[in-house]
Amino acid sequence: MSLSWTATATDGAARAGVLQTAHGAVETPVFMPVGTAGTVKAMTADAVRSTGARLILGNTYHLMLRPGAERVAALGGLHRMMDWPAPILTDSGGFQVMSLAGLRKLDADGVTFRSHIDGTPYRLTPESSVDIQHKLDATITMVLDECTPHPATEEEARRSMEMSMRWAARSRTAFVPRPGYGLFGIVQGSVYRDLRLASVAALTAIGFEGYAVGGLAVGEGQETMFEVLDYTAPALPADRPRYLMGVGTPDDLLGAVARGIDMFDCVMPTRAGRTARAFTSRGVFNLRNARFADDPRPLDPDCGCPLCTRHARAYLHHLFRCEEMLGPMLLTWHNIQYYQDLMRGMRKAILAGGLAAHAQAVRARWAAGDDPR
Amino acid sequence: MSLSWTATATDGAARAGVLQTAHGAVETPVFMPVGTAGTVKAMTADAVRSTGARLILGNTYHLMLRPGAERVAALGGLHRMMDWPAPILTDSGGFQVMSLAGLRKLDADGVTFRSHIDGTPYRLTPESSVDIQHKLDATITMVLDECTPHPATEEEARRSMEMSMRWAARSRTAFVPRPGYGLFGIVQGSVYRDLRLASVAALTAIGFEGYAVGGLAVGEGQETMFEVLDYTAPALPADRPRYLMGVGTPDDLLGAVARGIDMFDCVMPTRAGRTARAFTSRGVFNLRNARFADDPRPLDPDCGCPLCTRHARAYLHHLFRCEEMLGPMLLTWHNIQYYQDLMRGMRKAILAGGLAAHAQAVRARWAAGDDPR
Numbered sequence: 108m109s110l111s112w113t114a115t116a117t118d119g120a121a122r123a124g125v126l127q128t129a130h131g132a133v134e135t136p137v138f139m140p141v142g143t144a145g146t147v148k149a150m151t152a153d154a155v156r157s158t159g160a161r162l163i164l165g166n167t168y169h170l171m172l173r174p175g176a177e178r179v180a181a182l183g184g185l186h187r188m189m190d191w192p193a194p195i196l197t198d199s200g201g202f203q204v205m206s207l208a209g210l211r212k213l214d215a216d217g218v219t220f221r222s223h224i225d226g227t228p229y230r231l232t233p234e235s236s237v238d239i240q241h242k243l244d245a246t247i248t249m250v251l252d253e254c255t256p257h258p259a260t261e262e263e264a265r266r267s268m269e270m271s272m273r274w275a276a277r278s279r280t281a282f283v284p285r286p287g288y289g290l291f292g293i294v295q296g297s298v299y300r301d302l303r304l305a306s307v308a309a310l311t312a313i314g315f316e317g318y319a320v321g322g323l324a325v326g327e328g329q330e331t332m333f334e335v336l337d338y339t340a341p342a343l344p345a346d347r348p349r350y351l352m353g354v355g356t357p358d359d360l361l362g363a364v365a366r367g368i369d370m371f372d373c374v375m376p377t378r379a380g381r382t383a384r385a386f387t388s389r390g391v392f393n394l395r396n397a398r399f400a401d402d403p404r405p406l407d408p409d410c411g412c413p414l415c416t417r418h419a420r421a422y423l424h425h426l427f428r429c430e431e432m433l434g435p436m437l438l439t440w441h442n443i444q445y446y447q448d449l450m451r452g453m454r455k456a457i458l459a460g461g462l463a464a465h466a467q468a469v470r471a472r473w474a475a476g477d478d479p480r
Numbered sequence: 481m482s483l484s485w486t487a488t489a490t491d492g493a494a495r496a497g498v499l500q501t502a503h504g505a506v507e508t509p510v511f512m513p514v515g516t517a518g519t520v521k522a523m524t525a526d527a528v529r530s531t532g533a534r535l536i537l538g539n540t541y542h543l544m545l546r547p548g549a550e551r552v553a554a555l556g557g558l559h560r561m562m563d564w565p566a567p568i569l570t571d572s573g574g575f576q577v578m579s580l581a582g583l584r585k586l587d588a589d590g591v592t593f594r595s596h597i598d599g600t601p602y603r604l605t606p607e608s609s610v611d612i613q614h615k616l617d618a619t620i621t622m623v624l625d626e627c628t629p630h631p632a633t634e635e636e637a638r639r640s641m642e643m644s645m646r647w648a649a650r651s652r653t654a655f656v657p658r659p660g661y662g663l664f665g666i667v668q669g670s671v672y673r674d675l676r677l678a679s680v681a682a683l684t685a686i687g688f689e690g691y692a693v694g695g696l697a698v699g700e701g702q703e704t705m706f707e708v709l710d711y712t713a714p715a716l717p718a719d720r721p722r723y724l725m726g727v728g729t730p731d732d733l734l735g736a737v738a739r740g741i742d743m744f745d746c747v748m749p750t751r752a753g754r755t756a757r758a759f760t761s762r763g764v765f766n767l768r769n770a771r772f773a774d775d776p777r778p779l780d781p782d783c784g785c786p787l788c789t790r791h792a793r794a795y796l797h798h799l800f801r802c803e804e805m806l807g808p809m810l811l812t813w814h815n816i817q818y819y820q821d822l823m824r825g826m827r828k829a830i831l832a833g834g835l836a837a838h839a840q841a842v843r844a845r846w847a848a849g850d851d852p853r
Contacts, residue, residue, distance in 0.1 A: 144798075144802045144804060145795070145798065145799075145804075146799060146804050146806040148804065148805060148806075149805045149806070149809075150806070151786065151806065151809065151810070152790075153786065169802075173798060173801060173802055174773070174794065174795075174797075174798040174801075178773070178774060178794065178798075181774065181776070182776055182792050182794055182795065183776075188791070188792065188794075188795050189795075190786075190790040190791060400547070400551070401551060401554065403554070403555055403556075413524065413526065413563075417525075417563040418561070418563060419555050419561065421547065421551065421555055421561075422518070422547075422555065422561050422562070424547075425517075425518065425546060425547040425551075426518075426519060428546060428547075429517045429542075429546055431517060431518075431519050431521065432521060432522045432805060432808065432809070433519040433521070433522070433523070433524065435805065436522075436524065436805070436809065437524070
């Protein structure tokens, strides 16, 4: 049996549930830390685990370039290579080909490009992407699609979406079913309701273990993104997990879970952790700010991570000022802990039927800002 | 009572013992990981602890510049700031003033210099160095001295050593005794036997809780260093710990322990860890070497660190190739583990009366090199 998802509670459009996979169970709604090139940047696998994360994302584009899918397979797959026995979702590689690779050429059959590292030519098709993800041993494989750029005219968006739907069908055929593994389709259609619904219809006709909403968080703004979710999410099958790709800020997560999304990934908490930006229950802080130089308090008094339970803000400020690696290490850890705690809080609230009040309280605490000293 | 050291066994000139301090006991011979600016680079305090390290070194020069001694004191001292409740030894700052600072001017009373970071002027005297180390809450304070450059004529070495001895007396006067804390004197005298013995006599006349041998590993070569230890170590009080500053390679440690040294510090394992150089029971490897790209074996089959028990050499090679922070993190951890294991092996051998045979076996394993695949 392929991987499955079961709802344990709903609260308005929001859902709490459990994803059952070959690599263990994952409670949803869930945030996936991004493990770009076979490592969640600046964190050991143990540190990632300690935050409660049970599902991470790997980037097919980065991994196919280095160390290469065959090499990962020879090392026993991504789980074994990274020391991450829990589930892993890999993207198709398409998004990063379009944003990172050189000399890329899209045609009806796939995309040809050159490595942004050394110029080596590669070709990615729906079939080869699925095959690479199989070699990586991804628990969840994503279909190859085109992430429609924003803005796009309705005609551009239609052509792009229809190509992605043809690729989705080819991906489904190429995917080798294995117990507890699954393939997710990706809804495209830009900001056009009819296109989004046509995309949902095309994907559900094919049938996938889960459905992602792609082509959002590409510059359209939160309001438009939420509008798209308002009509897209309810159209998706109620018994399959829904994944909003590449999203987002803590506030995005609150809004998207309320609209029925179950899964997220974003580089934001890890990238912010390397640049001294902290996500906290009191809002976002820049730890390079001189006001932290003598601040003996924990970064976030509501957080149980090693940084918040053992060190002063002044120490973290010092580490970033000295460009010590421990600064990014501890703050990335904290930010991932914060995102996991945020998701855990939402799951709990959905189970108790109080997500709206919970989200309001979380937002009010952000707005109130830092505690007075 | 000040900190004390008790021998538990001797084996030739080598000694095993226990250092009792306000921050706990430390078994010797011991290697101190270097926590330059309030962090052992690329390691969490938990990771350092997990290697068995129980004593680390902090650099007064770096800490007085950033975050500043007053600030460390306000945060409860270095132990609390770093989350390292175990003992900490701080150097006097003198060595790094001479190697890093700008526009430095040495006079009979101390040294004036400018920060290498922003040009701020500072002055360090025997009294101010001891005071700064007090503010940092160093378990072991080092006297301010001049690390005599190599080569030096006998006359240069004598003048330098005699000034250091006057500074040692002033440091002793300035030091505030506290239970379980201590002050170490530093033997100078370059490569001249008479000067080294005169320095030992001057220091023992003052009286210190421990004695360091300074001015070595500055380009004189291992053979000369060992010669100096051959006549210096036996002249030091048998009931006090002996610390060879800034040393060294694993082979240096084997040779110096055999000559009666109890304590060491060196940036080598941490610095090497950031540049892909691995210390192993099979010798030193450069993990950037292409021969590791497909090597599924653990880095060192005799090591119990997270890198060696959970990952392939190929993964570590990949991490360094991609400049992923996890490469330096895992390899620094391994190198510190290797150094701690090396010291533990020597302690065990001394207790069993077999240090010479043990050292020979360790060197033979290095010489035999990597296992055939």
